[in-house]
Amino acid sequence: MIEELLYLALLIITAKLLGEITSRLKQPSLLGYVLAGVLLGPSVLAVYNMTENLKFFMEIGIILLFFLVGFEEIDLPGLFSVMRRKLFLAVVFSFVAPLLIAYSFFTWLGFQHYQALAVSTVVNISSLGVVAKALLDLGRLRHPMGLEIFSAVAILEFVGLIIASIMIQMAVHADASPWELAWIPVKIAVFFVAVSLLGVKVFPALLRMVRRHLKVREITFGLLFGLLLLIVYLAELSGLHGAFGALLVGMALAPLSKEVHYEIAARMHGIAHGVFIPVFFAGIGLLFDLSFIHLPALTAAGFILLVSLVRFCCASASAKALKLTAPLAFGAGMMAKGAVDLALMTSLYHLKIVPKELLSLYIFSVLSIIVAFPAILKISFRKLPPLETEDAREAVMPVYARIALSRIKAREVMRTDVAYVSSTLTVGEFLRSHLDVTRRIYFAVDPYGKLLGVVSLKKISKLPRDLWETTLLTNVIKEDFVKVYPDEDLYSVTEKIVLADTPAVPVVDPVSEKILGTISRYEIVRLLVRKPS
Template identity: 35%
Template sequence: MVFEAILYIAVLLISAKLLGELLYRINQPRIIGNVLAGIIVGPALFFLVQPIDAIELFISIGVFFLFFLIGLEEIDLPGLVRVMRGRIFAGSLAGFFIPFFAASFFGLSLDMNFIQAFAIGSVIGASSLGVAAKVLTDLGKLRSTIGLEIFTVTAIIEFIAIILTSVLIQINTSDAPNVSEFLWLFAKMGIFFAVAGLLAVFALPKVFRIIHSHLRAQQVYFGLVIGVILLVAYFAEISGIHGAIGALLLGIAVSRMNREEYLEISKNVNAVGYGIFIPMFFAGIGLHFTTKFVEIDLWIIAGFIGIIVGVKFIGSYIAVKIAKMRPATTVAYGVMSKGAVDLALMLSLLQVNMLDDSLFSLLVLGTLITMIISSVELQRKLKKIVQVKVGSVEIGMLPIFFRRTVSDKRAQDAMSIDFQKTKPNVSVKNFLNSDIDPKEETMVIDDDGRLIGIVSKKELNNVHKKSRDVALISDIMEKKFHTVIPQDYIFSVIQKMNSHHFEMIPVIEPGFSGKIVGIVSSKTLLNLLAETKPPNPSTKS
């Protein structure tokens, strides 16, 4: 039996790596190749490998490594907290809950219980960063504005799905869940998060640092890190929380370590995780795949596929519109990406009998279809987009839109006549205590209607508090800066704005009067660029 297990592991690992490489060479996610490998060598096709206990152990360890790396490399918890009340968070909620409720109500219509229906809805509502990250990296847009927007919204949706699915799994394991048990579950999760979080943030980095400085063999340190990941997952399980959540939390905590230690841990865990256990995990999903889903009524198959693909895209598009991200369709294809997290959550539902083999296989099929569509469309859309830099921000645009804007529009089309200004002889203290717009980062200084300088709020705040009574605006204002006139073309305006460090540029009257008539800011320029419509092919110039 032991040698049979060794044979199964060898066949599954080799096939997963080879199929993953093949899919990668045709610009598709390796995950799809890993899952297809499990389907091909497993019971669904050639029956070379069976899902025995030894394979299941590799799959479980793969889940822990996967979620640790998600927490380490994908989830920026401080960043998520910062946007909790903003439009980005509101859009992310829409992106998750639209497919969540669609799938949940569809499940309830099939006589599922509430917990099962909501768990399926949570998995379908989830997004995953892996596929989108791969596409963005290949095209060199990972750190672009579009890349950061996709990452932010997808990470929030991903985190919500992980937590909600974990809660539903724990509720399902209770014999007779009631309000007190529900509250106790959240209390246990809170206690675990608090204790594990404090230990991970304040104790583990010091322990890792001490171990690293005293151990001579690098492999010992690496082995201890792996052991800690598995221990945290174990204690999470006995605390009534899915082990993957413990691994996720540990990954988030370790991501806050200094750069050198972070990179060392990331490199080593990536090597063993993506080298062995994580491909085995995805291949294991393929082992559980069955063609029995074809026995399900056709309208049910169509319903679930439609929700996973169609409603998921609609929810992502609405999320992007609420968050005011552009171009909306391109970002939506990134936000709808599914992959590692979705498949991991599905397998967790299968293991606790919240999904049967047929429905599990159908959901896996829908997820693979969505992964391919989002990957192909995101690549196609991104290749057509240029990143236009305005000040410190960027906007993605189709080249034809940009050419139309910079060729036809002038500064007066993006000019605002509502701007903050002050006099040069006002003290810094008096100005900061005055009724100024908190949203305005840059102010102009005029002397009897004549523009003489620009000052930023950051420079004003940098003045020492004891000096603010005597320091005047004229003492710290910038006297050398660019200006434009209302008739200047947008292309020239953007060039001038990008050549100085202010997020706005004054618009003055033509001639030598220096009278300011308005400003063009990054915000007004981006709004103009984003609202420009493509030229109508039927219109003759």
Template identity: 30%
Template sequence: MMEEALLSIGLMIVLAKVAEGLLRRFRVSSIVAYAGTGVILGPVLGIVEATAELEILLSIGVFLFFFLIGLDEIDVSSFMSVIRGRFFIAAAIAILVPLFAGIAVTSDFYFDFGLGLDFTDALAVAGVLALSSLGVVAKVLSDEGRLREPLGLQIFAIVIIAELIALLVVGFTIGERGHDLSVANILTLLGQMVGFTIVAWLLSTKVIPRLIVILQRVLQVPHLSFGLLLGGLFLMVVAAEKMGVHGSIGALLFGVALSNLPGRIRQDVMPGIRSTADGLFVPLFFASAGLHLSLAFTSLPPLAIAAIVIVPLVGKFLGAIIGAYVIRMGISFPLATGLMAKGAAEIALLLIMLNHHLIGKELFSLLILIMFGYFLIMPPLITFAINRVRYSGSDEVVPGIIPAPLIRFALDDMRIKDILDATPNYPNTDLTVRNFVDNWIVPHQEDYVVTHRGELAGMVSLSMLRYLPKSDWASTPLGNVLSQRMLEASPEDFLEDVLQRMKENSLTVIPVVNSETGEFMGTVTTRDILDIMMIEVRGEL
């Protein structure tokens, strides 16, 4: 029995990765390669079957996958910064319209299509159909060079919000499974989710990072942070299940809470977690989806098949159009196509729903085929839509609207020394304020480092000069208006950490100082970081 399980696992992993490499040449999604491997080994050749041993590994793959989604794609600070703004309104409309359209098809509330789902299960399926893929959208925008433009950033921000809302809807409905759908039960489950989120957030932001730093200093054990986070992930999954929240949503929330881990800890943890997930659990998980794929959907009523294919698609398109119109955005068509992108999360959720008997094999096989259709059709359609919009204006990136997941993606392993330019000149303390204003000010920079005989003297902010009468500018040296209380960065600091510190302190420049000798080595501005970030995004995607 164990030998058969190991044979199945080995074949699925090896063939899945080989198929990924071959199909990548044709720009085919890796998820299609993984699932196709499962189809060949399972329904076609009959070599591999789903077993209890395989299910344990698949469950671990689910939790790792959703943990990485929370860690890489969703950022609470970005979400909260736009929740009161027009982007949130557009995202909410873009989710609610296809959600109601999906419910109209999957439930018997309006018309019975013969799917046999109760309202909770129908809502879960509708949530999956309403979900959008941030990864697919980011890749297309980057490939077309539109990610740094307002068009790309607006679409990116709205998809982040829409993805989080849809994931929480599906997680809520899976957690409600088995309970009577009543106001009391709904409020109880919501309270449990909120309580779990608060506890997980406090542990993940206040306790775990500090505990890791202390234990690493005391114990000096190799890969300690990797083991602690991986073990913590499984403990969070168990805690979520105990509180009535599905483990996958617990893993997602745990990843979200850890999304602002210091770069030093991320550098120690992420390579191991990502290698384990991408090399073993994720290919195995999506290959298992292919094991369940069949032509069973042909037993569904033809009207139901047509409705499931067409109605949610139209609803999603109309929802994005309406959302863009309500907030007066001129990018309704690109936004609509971007929100229709589908990715790996949908397959993962459908497999969870199948294993928990929310849906049958007939509906599962149909929905998997629909997702494959989205994988193949939507990227070129999104490309066509965004290229119809002619961009006018500067190519400047406004730091305030850069989503944090995009920053983490690009700057994950880069340090200050990678972009530090030690050649520029700096204004000195003897320079008058008038001379400084006339000759040194550049766009999008509020703060400036000032030197004295090549040594770091302090920093001057344009906002500080407002308190100095203009009549005194010609006679006042910069040394009289300096602030000597400055944040400093080291060449070994991670760019992501430095950018976060600059953001928290509203700084546009930070001096770089050798931590051992105290030597002033130069400066880094937010513009420097964001420019290199966009170059890295284009290269990595």
């Protein structure tokens, strides 16, 4: 047990360090996490092997991963609004055509009917997180075609996850009767409705009661995490895979109020991305070996083509047939691979549906696509025709703002021409020398530059004029103001602005508390809507 703690610590530290390195290289951090497992696993250093304790950590990791996917990436109202348009038809063809080709390939390899359907579905799922990061790094996320690709991948990820959940359950219960197999999608729908009612009716009331009567530190997060594990347990008892139970819980809780949504996301991100999700992907790296080099050349080549070129060709052809603006860029976007499909393929391996050789080949293929994807997308955008801003509005979904803003730091967009004044001024001096009708908010600082609060024009308006020359600004400032730090992501900044109902927030140094700049609502909106060049 003591040695296991040492190896687990080494795995976490290596995963986080390599995740940092890959992030600095403009690659997803999950690439670094998987490489950490490959490095420490039997393929390279042979320091650590898969153990039962690690499998338990990985189970928690996949539960949190799928919960956050459902909670943050799947926007059902936005998906339904897009489904009325030709973009949805292009996505359907982009999914169905390679699915049929993959099904034929896997049945040729000897997979049973439902096993072939399950593996084919997983292979054809795209990664919304990877495509969002690549578009953002290329400066194309706010371009109309970037929005179109983003929305298409969001639809594909959602459709793929729902179909995969059904197909995997059918593959596990392949010997069941036709009636029992037909009951699986019904069971998933019933489970989702039940969890949705829990999320809409029960959880908000429970949260209010906890806040009002219970004072134990982090009790809200503890209860939420416990409820998540309980619902996943009930999902497993009902015959559903625990990961899909977590996905449905996330989808059910997603419509909660902005305040509750922000609180849940902030708490979950700390434990999920801090420990369990890195361990999960590092564990996938531990499973990797070079056994796939012994596969028949035709099998290996066909598998790699299914994961990459087949999907690109089918998506491009569908976009061209439906007269979308940039078929090649659309096809390239559909190639994005990442966390969700990698997690599902690992689950298929643990369920003994996929052999070790194919899992290792899939890990190799996905990591290769992740590395090459930004360059492929960049090339596809090179000869992109000009689009009108209105063309992008069909593709915009609310989840886009969340993912786009979460990848921008406050220091990258803050304005440094801050309207701040010394708290030692009198109200009269402030009104004569600093008041500007074009500014709506002023910040008061002490003689050392430390931010003290926001000048309240409302308090000044209530102050008698004969007291203006004797009253210091320290008496008319609001000290309960919202502030953010330079390394906070812009999505959390947006949540704070909305919840505080303020036009702007100050960005302060985390050590000295000196004001560095401001971020306003206007600047955030301008970031999200950019006319194409």
